[in-house]
Amino acid sequence: MGAPSGTTSRDGGFHLGVFEEIVTHGHEAVHFGHDQASGLRCIVAIHSTALGPSLGGTRFYPYATDDEALTDVLRLSRGMTYKAACAGIMQGGGKAVIIGNPKTHGTDALFEAYGRFVESLSGRYITAEDVGTTVENMHVVATQTSYVTGLPHEDGGSGDPSPATARGVIAAMRAVSQRLWGTDDLRGRRVAIKGIGKVGMSLAERLHDRGAELIVADVNNDATSHAESALGAKVVSVEEIHTTDCDIFAPCALGADLNASSIPQLGCRAIAGSANNQLHTDEDADRIAERGILYAPDYVVNAGGIINIAAEAGGYSTDKAAAMIDRIFDNMTEVFERADRSGANTHQAAEAMAEERIAAANRTNGGTR
Ligand code: NAD
Numbered sequence: 001m002g003a004p005s006g007t008t009s010r011d012g013g014f015h016l017g018v019f020e021e022i023v024t025h026g027h028e029a030v031h032f033g034h035d036q037a038s039g040l041r042c043i044v045a046i047h048s049t050a051l052g053p054s055l056g057g058t059r060f061y062p063y064a065t066d067d068e069a070l071t072d073v074l075r076l077s078r079g080m081t082y083k084a085a086c087a088g089i090m091q092g093g094g095k096a097v098i099i100g101n102p103k104t105h106g107t108d109a110l111f112e113a114y115g116r117f118v119e120s121l122s123g124r125y126i127t128a129e130d131v132g133t134t135v136e137n138m139h140v141v142a143t144q145t146s147y148v149t150g151l152p153h154e155d156g157g158s159g160d161p162s163p164a165t166a167r168g169v170i171a172a173m174r175a176v177s178q179r180l181w182g183t184d185d186l187r188g189r190r191v192a193i194k195g196i197g198k199v200g201m202s203l204a205e206r207l208h209d210r211g212a213e214l215i216v217a218d219v220n221n222d223a224t225s226h227a228e229s230a231l232g233a234k235v236v237s238v239e240e241i242h243t244t245d246c247d248i249f250a251p252c253a254l255g256a257d258l259n260a261s262s263i264p265q266l267g268c269r270a271i272a273g274s275a276n277n278q279l280h281t282d283e284d285a286d287r288i289a290e291r292g293i294l295y296a297p298d299y300v301v302n303a304g305g306i307i308n309i310a311a312e313a314g315g316y317s318t319d320k321a322a323a324m325i326d327r328i329f330d331n332m333t334e335v336f337e338r339a340d341r342s343g344a345n346t347h348q349a350a351e352a353m354a355e356e357r358i359a360a361a362n363r364t365n366g367g368t369r
Contacts (some may be wrong), residue, residue, distance in 0.1 A: 001016075001124050003004075008211070015061065017310070020238075021313070021325070022074070024256045025074060025078050026047065027046065027074060027077065027078070028046045028047065028048060028049060028054075029046045029124070030044070030084065031043070031045075031117075031121060031197045032352060033046040035113035035114075035116075037109065037171070038107060038109040038112070038113045039131065040098065040110050040117070041099045042097060042117060042120065043069060043096065043097050044073070045073040045094060045095055045126050046077065046119070047077040047078045047080065047081045047092070047093040047095075047144070048092045048093050049092040050081075050092060050365060051085060051089075051091060051092050051357070051361045052090040052146075053089045053091065053111045053118050053123055053126050054081075054091070054093055054094025054124060054130070055091040055092065055094060055149070056076065056080040056094070056095035056096070056123075056125075056130075057095065057131075057133070057150070057241060058096040058097070058128070058132075059072070059096070059097045059098070059100075059112070059130045059131050059132055059325070060098040060133050061094070061097065061102075061131065061132050062100060062101045062107075066142045067125045067290050067331045069097045070173075072334040073095050073096065073097045076093050076095040077095035079093070079276070079277075080093035080095055080306070081093025081358065082095060082304050082322045082350070082354040083230040083299040083302075083359050084215060084301075084303075085304065085353070085355075085357040086265055086297075086335070086353055086354050086357075087220045087300075087310075087327075087328070088327060089306070089324075090310075091126075091263050092343075094124075094126070096125070096127055098132075098133075098161075102132040102133065103320065105138075106132075106133075106137065110148055111140040111141050112141075112143060112144050113143040115140065115142065115143060115148070118141065118147050119145035119146075119147065120144045124350060126149055127147065128148065128161075129150050129300070130311050131286045133230065135152045135157070135159060139151060139152055139153075139155060143236065148156065149310075150312075152366075154356070156316065158311060158316050161304070161306075161308050162198035164303040164304040164305055164308035164325055165308075166200075166203040166206055166304070167201075167202075167325050168208070168301065168304025168325045169250065169273065169302065169304070169323065170186075170327050171326050171329040171332070172208075172272045172306075172329070173186060173191070173272045173296075173329075174186065175243070175247060175249075175296070175328075175329045175332035176272050176294060176332070176352070177248075178329075179294065180334070181247075181268060184329070186207060186212045187211035187212065188212070189207075189241075189247045189248060189302070190212070190215065191214060191250060192215040192216070192241050192249050192267075192268065193250045193252055193274070193332075194216075194217050194249070194251050194252060195251070195252040195275065196220075196226075197252070198276070199302075200218070201218075201226070201227065201250060203250065203274070204216060204227055204231055204233060213234075214227065214231055214232070214234065215232035215233065215234045215244050215246060216233045216234070216235055216236075217240075217241035218253070219238055226323075231256045234268060242262050242266055242268075243267045244266060244268075245267045246268050247269050247270065248268060248269070248270045248271070249267075249271050249273070250272055251271070251272070251275040251278050253275055254275060255277035256277060256279070256280040257275065257278055258278045258279050258280065258284050258288065258295075259279075259284060260280070260284070261288065263291065264291070266288075268293060269292060269294065270294040270295075270336070271288065271295045272296035272301050273301065273302075275302075276299070276302065277298065277324075279298075282347065284357075285345040285348065286345055289307025289345045289346070294336075295337060295345070295346050296346065297331055297349075297350040299350070301309065301328070301332070301351050303325075303331075304328065305327060307321065307324050307327075311324050317357065326346075326360055334353065335349050336349075340354065350359070
């Protein structure tokens with residue numbers, strides 16, 4: 001991960017060009033937090049509060065340099081603005097990173113200090129779990145601030161977001177199916193899932209219940225064995241899953257699976273999966289379109305988790321959350337229709353949809369945010 005553009009690092013410290021980076025991508029604020037006693041070092045980036053308080057998880061990761069942490073939090077917080085705007089929820093985009101190893105640094109004292117820091121932002125940023133943090137950590141954060149979501153069910157929260165994310169992927173796949181095959185019924189569709197972890201396995205179970213045919217790949221043999229025996233999935237290698245002849249390819253492992261070398265080999269008619277940042281570069285959306293493959297933009301597909309968290313407002317219920325998540329079908333349909341009207345690819349159409357919604361909210365706010 002590189003340094004902010006046009007600047008040079010000194011002793012691994014922050015670049016003097018931080019403002020250039022923030023201005024370029026339109027961030028409202030970046031807050032740095034530190035607690036001597038617990039060793040907390042964190043950054044909260046608030047990209048936009050145009051649609052509502054910024055919402056996004058806390059990533060706990062042993063970043064090699066402070067610049068790497070800053071770059072990550074700026075990129076991720078911006079992504080959250082687009083995800084929330086496309087999901088149609090009244091939340092802005094924010095994200096936090098805690099620098100360190102969660103296994104060795106993730107003490108209750110650290111999460112308490114972090115909770116106090118989040119509280120000091122007076123609700124402009126609402127946190128949740130992300131890579132390296134858990135619902136149990138958020139339970140500790142909640143002892144110090146009310147600006148935390150994704151709490152365990154016992155605390156009245158929405159719990160692990162993965163099943164909700166999988167439900168949202170199904171809604172996106174139904175929209176894909178409606179568009180390509182004139183029906184939202186997934187029965188008999190061949191779906192290839194790369195990565196059957198928390199989201200991928202829940203997705204596989206839901207597809208199995210709907211009568212879809214499954215092909216799976218994962219580096220974890222226990223997961224593939226389970227999918228094979230419990231769901232009748234065909235198991236293929238992680239190197240060939242994207243080449244499999246299928247209706248829908250669902251990347252549910254890591255990012256950047258759609259790139260200049262994998263796209264020419266794709267064997268699918270459409271792509272809809274939960275992984276974040278599936279495109280290696282923006283140009284990959286054009287490469288996919290040129291092959292006549294329908295790409296469902298990742299942050300529209302995988303918004304079920306954040307919608308589930310947003311459903312905590314005013315009291316959480318699974319029925320309320322499910323109804324909100326199922327609207328991903330409409331959001332996705334709108335993206336496809338926008339792409340048709342504008343001639344843009346679906347990735348560009350989703351960005352334009354988010355930017356329009358944010359601009360409209362900014363006008364309503366009098367352009368003050
Ligand atoms: P997870 O860690 O539970 O599952 C990931 C799975 O991918 C694991 O089974 C892992 O073994 C497998 N995997 C790793 N490398 C692989 C490779 N090279 N080839 C094939 N399989 C590989 O994570 P998750 O929570 O299920 O999330 C999956 C993806 O969805 C991630 O990109 C995540 O950022 C994204 N996402 C998750 C949520 C959520 O609610 N959990 C929400 C939005 C986006």
